[in-house]
Amino acid sequence: MEGILNSYDIIIIGAGPAGATFARIAEKSQKILLIDGSSDGKPCGGLLAPDAQKALACFDLTLPREVLVDPQIFSVRTIDLKTKQQRWYQRLYINVDRKKFDNWLVSLSPFNVTKEKGICFKIQKENDGYIVTYKNSSGETINAYGKNLIGADGANSIVRRSFFPKLHTRQYVAIQQWFEEEREIAKPFYSCIFDADTTDCCSWSISKDGYIIFGGAFAPKNCRSIFENQKEKLIKFGFPLNNPVKTEACMVLRPNSLKSFCCGGDGIFLIGEAAGFISPSSLEGISYAINSAVMLNNALLSDKKDKHKEYKRATKSLRLKLIVKNLKCPLMYDPYLRKIIMKSGFSSIEIYQK
Numbered sequence: 001m002e003g004i005l006n007s008y009d010i011i012i013i014g015a016g017p018a019g020a021t022f023a024r025i026a027e028k029s030q031k032i033l034l035i036d037g038s039s040d041g042k043p044c045g046g047l048l049a050p051d052a053q054k055a056l057a058c059f060d061l062t063l064p065r066e067v068l069v070d071p072q073i074f075s076v077r078t079i080d081l082k083t084k085q086q087r088w089y090q091r092l093y094i095n096v097d098r099k100k101f102d103n104w105l106v107s108l109s110p111f112n113v114t115k116e117k118g119i120c121f122k123i124q125k126e127n128d129g130y131i132v133t134y135k136n137s138s139g140e141t142i143n144a145y146g147k148n149l150i151g152a153d154g155a156n157s158i159v160r161r162s163f164f165p166k167l168h169t170r171q172y173v174a175i176q177q178w179f180e181e182e183r184e185i186a187k188p189f190y191s192c193i194f195d196a197d198t199t200d201c202c203s204w205s206i207s208k209d210g211y212i213i214f215g216g217a218f219a220p221k222n223c224r225s226i227f228e229n230q231k232e233k234l235i236k237f238g239f240p241l242n243n244p245v246k247t248e249a250c251m252v253l254r255p256n257s258l259k260s261f262c263c264g265g266d267g268i269f270l271i272g273e274a275a276g277f278i279s280p281s282s283l284e285g286i287s288y289a290i291n292s293a294v295m296l297n298n299a300l301l302s303d304k305k306d307k308h309k310e311y312k313r314a315t316k317s318l319r320l321k322l323i324v325k326n327l328k329c330p331l332m333y334d335p336y337l338r339k340i341i342m343k344s345g346f347s348s349i350e351i352y353q354k
Contacts, residue, residue: 008033011132011146013120013159018272018289019152020105023113025297032113033144035120035134037153038102043176043215043248045206046098051287053094067100069209071188075349081195081233083339087348095208123149123162129267149268155251157274160262169260169276172201173223174252176215177244181207196335198230201254205239214241217252217283254280256326261319263312271296277318281328292318
């Protein structure tokens with residue numbers, strides 16, 4: 001193991017909600033390296049859904065004030081661009097700064113966790129463990145050895161791609177742009193947008209601390225031009241989406257069968273979206289990230305000899321829940337069914353006009 005600077009019991013690649021949660025709750029006798037390869041550019045509306053709130057509540061965690069952003073909105077404006085239908089639905093989300101939220105979770109890591117900013121670009125099997133090669137924030141190339149490896153690095157996971165390359169799931173590209181709000185005419189809102197002509201998934205917009213964020217998930221082929229096509233439709237619809245100040249993009253998954261998930265093997269464990277744990281209907285992934293980290297920790301602490309088998313058994317309920325969520329998808333994404341439901345006004349709320 002020439003050139004190895006440090007040796008660890010566990011190396012975690014990815015410091016989002018999945019990796020940060022596991023680092024926080026893992027056995028304190030374990031020497032852990034947490035590699036944070038995040039940047040300021042991951043497309044995310046930054047809304048904590050009720051399931052994510054519940055996952056945090058189970059740890060008796062309270063959000064610090066600096067993580068929250070304005071405004072806090074209690075309804076979602078649902079728009080079908082093809083039929084021009086609109087409905088409002090009550091939703092109990094918490095509006096947060098996603099980067100600050102992730103950093104806060106990482107800051108809770110205990111003394112046995114070494115935190116490194118860096119981009120992992122190579123992983124290789126070495127004896128009974130793995131050598132992880134990454135470039136740190138100073139530009140240095142560093143090798144680290146870990147007895148066990150945890151992939152918590154999202155949809156485009158280098159851990160999964162390196163050792164479990166066959167991915168039996170739908171892949172999309174999430175693209176998101178930020179726009180400065182015109183404060184004198186701004187009316188804060190959150191919206192969920194459907195447009196069957198550009199994507200079979202959804203788009204979103206959210207007001208956040210003086211900005212409007214617009215993003216969506218699109219099939220990889222020609223995704224940027226399709227995104228711009230949908231944005232032009234929304235501009236005509238009255239959305240203030242001119243002159244973006246920032247553009248972000250990343251891969252996102254939509255599981256549609258039990259083959260969409262991979263929990264790992266041979267000393268490698270996958271959690272969060274790296275394992276395929278993300279809602280196919282809403283694309284919400286924070287709750288599944290936190291819960292899968294808890295399930296993995298419980299499996300590693302169990303008296304079961306085969307930790308991989310125990311982790312896979314523990315996540316069965318999670319995998320089945322996500323597959324069942326596919327039953328909800330036609331109600332949201334089938335244009336004909338969506339038209340009927342929106343026209344009926346089922347479960348929508350009335351917005352009083354001034």
